[in-house]
Amino acid sequence: MGTLLEIGGLSKSYPGVKANDDISFVIQEGEIHALLGENGAGKSTLVKMIYGLVKPDSGTMVLRGEAYTPAKPIVARKSGVSMVFQHFSLFEALTVAENITLGMDDAPNRKELSQKIRTVSEDYGLPLDPDRLIGDMSVGERQRVEIIRCLLQNPRLLIMDEPTSVLTPQEVDTLFSTLRKLSADGVAILYISHKLDEILALCDHATILRMGKVVDTCTPKDETAKSLAEMMIGGELEIHAQTEFTPGEVALSISGLSLASKDPFGTSLKDISLNLRKGEILGIGGVAGNGQDELLAALSGEAKVEAGMLKIADKPIGQLGPNERRSRGLLTAPEERLGHAAAPMMSLSQNAFLTGRIRKHLSPGGVVNSRKTNAFARDIVKQFDVRTPGIHVAAKALSGGNLQKFVIGREILQEPSVLVVNQPTWGVDAAAAAFIRQALRQLAARGAAVIVISQDLDELMEMSDTFAVLSEGRLSKPQPSEGLTIEEIGLMMGGDLEGAAHV
Amino acid sequence: MFRLEQRPQPSKTMLYLTPVIAVLATMIVGAALFALLGIDPGSAIYLLFIDPFVDSYNLSQLFVKASPLILIAMGLSLGFRAGVWNIGAEGQFIVGAIAGGAVGLALWGTEGWWILPLMAIAAALGGGLWAMIPAVLKIKFNANEILVSLMLVYVAENFLAQMVQGVLRAPDGMGFPESRNLGRNDATSLPDVFPALGIDAGGVVMLVLLALAFFLLQKHALGFQIKLTGESSRAARFSGVKPGIIIAVCLGISGAAAGLAGLFELTGAAGKLTIDFPVGYGFTAIIVAFLGRLNPVGILLAGVVLAGTYIGGENAQFQLQLPAAAVTVFQGMMLFFLLGFEILINYRIKRLRRAV
Incomplete structure (x- = not known):
């Protein structure tokens, strides 16, 4: 497997804050790469630059050997970079298929699309009925719609922003097996989270951000939740003992x-x-x-x-x-x-x-x-x-x-x-x-x-x-x-x- | 390409400086406008903006115009703080004048110090009740108070026309559609207090109420609730504010203030009710409220500035043959510049560069 995306020295400042400061790391083809950091560490800004939503102040990106400067998300998608956001952009009064059509840059006709939605969603263990209304679906099912929408465009890199924050433990398991299958098929996944156990269970590599800078990289397999947490917050983690509970009136x-x-x-x-x-x-x-x-x-x-x-x-x-x-x-x-x-x-x-x-x-x-x-x-x-x-x-x-x-x-x-x-x-x-x-x-x-x-x-x-x-x-x-x-x-x-x- | 970018920390100085900048910009653009019309810009600007504040006759007119503007704007500003948009102060001004005037006319011939206060109470009640119409409709049916209060201005104007042709018409007025002259009747005319600046009893009441409004906003829990409602209605409800009460209080106070202003105009400057009684103070007061940053002290200053443009505008009509609409243009320009510059307090203009 070769290098998919090479990020070199990306920086981005907002008034009064340096959101990203000289960030460099490499994503390999087909790997699940974790982006770990506390809130405000600069994870969102970084992926928004990769997805073409935010323009970096300086730095370079190289996607499969070619310079990559997405001016808009549509350019990113054409280059094979897709993103599933934490907050969905779905119309509740429309069906799954209608929503997916709206999000696609060149949507096929409805019948063909419905068929495709069925095949792709079953292939990846995320069964989805194209004719259901979004308003009737649970949050976990809505996320499936967002994922399928991305997969229909055959991405090489799928960015997932805190995908499990809205899921039940069972749904998390389903999602993880889907992501592993995608990875096995050669799709790289950039997985943003601050949940340590997920990163330990799922990811091949991790890049750790703190205050807009890369502070560490590691192979999660070789780490523990405690050591990851300490890299993330840059200090020792205290474990509090449960206090005695004596119920009153x-x-x-x-x-x-x-x-x-x-x-x-x-x-x-x-x-x-x-x-x-x-x-x-x-x-x-x-x-x-x-x-x-x-x-x-x-x-x-x-x-x-x-x-x-x-x-x-x-x-x-x-x-x-x-x-x-x-x-x-x-x-x-x-x-x-x-x-x-x-x-x-x-x-x-x-x-x-x-x-x-x-x-x-x-x-x-x-x-x-x-x-x-x-x-x-x-x-x-x-x-x-x-x-x-x-x-x-x-x-x-x-x-x-x-x-x-x-x-x-x-x-x-x-x-x-x-x-x-x-x-x-x-x-x-x-x-x-x-x-x-x-x-x-x-x-x-x-x-x-x-x-x-x-x-x-x-x-x-x-x-x-x-x-x-x-x-x-x-x-x-x-x-x-x-x-x-x-x-x-x-x-x-x-x-x-x-x-x-x-x- | 340009883009508006939010400033991390809006400047406090600019917050207070923008009204001044807006007035200056109005002068500059106004001067250019005059030059295009072939009028000497220097003397026109002098007449409109300087002369009202230096000439002694003009000064004696200053608070005659400023008092109603300030009084109405003070009431409106409470509502604007809470996001309750009473645009119909002109109507409440008219109804207040009719209600207070009717009491005065009913007591025609009676003497007593209590007559004017009674009229004032009737005027405040009249204006306040008129404003309760949009309040009740908003609370009960979520009807838009901007539209309802504005439409009620026209209802009030027609009501006034009916009154001066009907029950309130002067019996000895030879059929003219106007009331008796309350301003020429001792018991119903406002006493002067400080004539050099045009401050009469109404002006004094205005100043007292302005001080009360200042206290309400700065020091009272109700003022806090009003500000909180405008800031975030959800946080307000969480804090225990009952939205309906805030709507009713804000519209009620602003209606009562406008009604009082109507009575003071009637028993002071105007003297009698006629079809031409309303001169747009209720609308100009909206500009005063915003130019004064919805702050009682600011409103006092803004009211004086706007009163100056009224006086200066009248003088300019005589001396420079300026059209009457010019004053309105000026007042509109002031609001325009104010709102425009206000954006720049919170945002800055950023030039977009090409991609890296």
Whole structure:
């Protein structure tokens, strides 16, 4: 096998940040090459340059011996470079075949295409019905559509941007065997991820990026998850021990919670019941889009439900709005940091006021107490190690990890009796993620009840005392996390909520 | 080829400097326009932009024009901050004048210090209720408040025409379609407070309300909620803001302020209700609000500048035979430059180079 793509000294700067700095590496024909790095390490910028979406400031690329300077994605595709994005570009109201036609540069007629979709998808173990509507398909199936769309153009290099973040463990296995088959057929794969176990299991080579630079290359076979992680974050990884969990009395009780989604493609919550006790961390897993956002809205008070569906300390609160719930001790931190948990253009101080107003008594009689508000914001910045020039900086100026620390810190410092967080470490680098998990554990140790909604199973297994899965708006019966296997969880995530119960 | 590129950190200085630059650009382009029309650009610019602020007679007219503009703009700015676009202040101005005027006319012949305050309350209620029509329609049916409030301007104009030909027509007015002259009646005319700048009792009320608006935006939780709603409606709901209340409050306040402005105009500068009573303050106030950066202090300054163009424009009509529309052109140009330069606060123009 020869060299497919040789990247020499690629650099790209954006105002105020050097996204890629003199990046060089080589992809061989037919290999699965991992691009590993924390969020913000420059992985996306690099692949966008390879795919012709971003023009490098300097550097060269050589594809199969010829200079390669894709000005647009269409040029990249013609040269045999395809990409599957993390966020799909599919029209939900159209069928699989229609969507694929739209994405192709020279699409054959519909009948021929449908036939081709069937053959190619079966060849690679990703069966797909060309006549189904995208809107009816699961996220995993939608990803298949994106992959097949690429494969129909006979790529030599397939770029995959964090493909498993939306998949169940079973779907991940299917995807991996497809990728291995492609590799065996001579298609090189550039696999972007920060999930170490996947890279260990799948990839032939790995290039590790940190702060826009190549810091290491390795053969994953010879490494361990720990050594890869250390290359990635450039430091030693701390493993936290699980704290003792002694369940207290019921802090939050949910009974028969149902909520019709307002979004036609959203997920309605169906008959969710659970008792959350003081000191308990309940991990809620499941693939995104199975009711996570709706559950958070129902708990935060953004969506009101019947009074008795939610009870805090045995008092009904379902009919109350966000601030009334806050005053009763129920706090939440939504997934979307900018534009939901925090207002992008407002200062950290104002964002501290955004949810802290009630419990911290920041506006007695309606008049904002700036001194107290600033003190609260400074407290968050200090205790949660938020890296910022000051509390008068706009929220959007902070990096994702720092803003997330701020958002989580803002809720924790209000000493909630129940805290619900959605995707607390999504897109956050390893050090900040560890910090946030530790802070949530400490909160629970002080006697608060915590619900962590996450797509990251490792995270849930690491921190939760009890575990449940949200699937199509239904919640499985929470059970002790200890002793659960990935297979059991996978079955639950696939919708088998009862069958996996082992206690 | 050029492209707009987002700036990493917008400049704070430029944020406050853009209105000044916009006014300067208006002067320069305006001068060129005058030169093309064969009018001496120097004297035209002097008449429009300088003379209103140096000549003592002009100065005595300054706040007569500026007060209603500032008062209306102050109300509008609250809504604009929250993303509630009340474009119909002109209509609320008219209805406020009718409501307050009707009270004054009903009490015609009565003496008492309480009559003007009562009229003011009626005017604020009238303007506020008129603005509640788009508010209710938006809350209940998600109807676009821009369209509804704007259309209601024309309804208000027709309502005014009906009133001055009907129940509010002066009994001794020889059939002219106009009301009695409230400005020439002691109980219903606004007392002067600081005539050298044209500040009457209405101007004083305006200044007090402006200070209150400043306090509301800077120091009050409701002001925070208004700003938060405009910034991100989702974050606002998460914070516990009830969107319907913000819509109602913003439209209500801006309608009441416009209504009050209408009454002050009626009992001050205009004196009586006629078909020609509305002169476009409700629309010009939109420019004042934006030129003032939706900030109470900025609005005060912007109101004075725009009032100057009204006064200067009238003088220029007499002295240079400038068409009346020229003032409108100038005001439009100012808004145009302001919005144009505003983009450059957040973005910079980048020249695209050829491929590497």
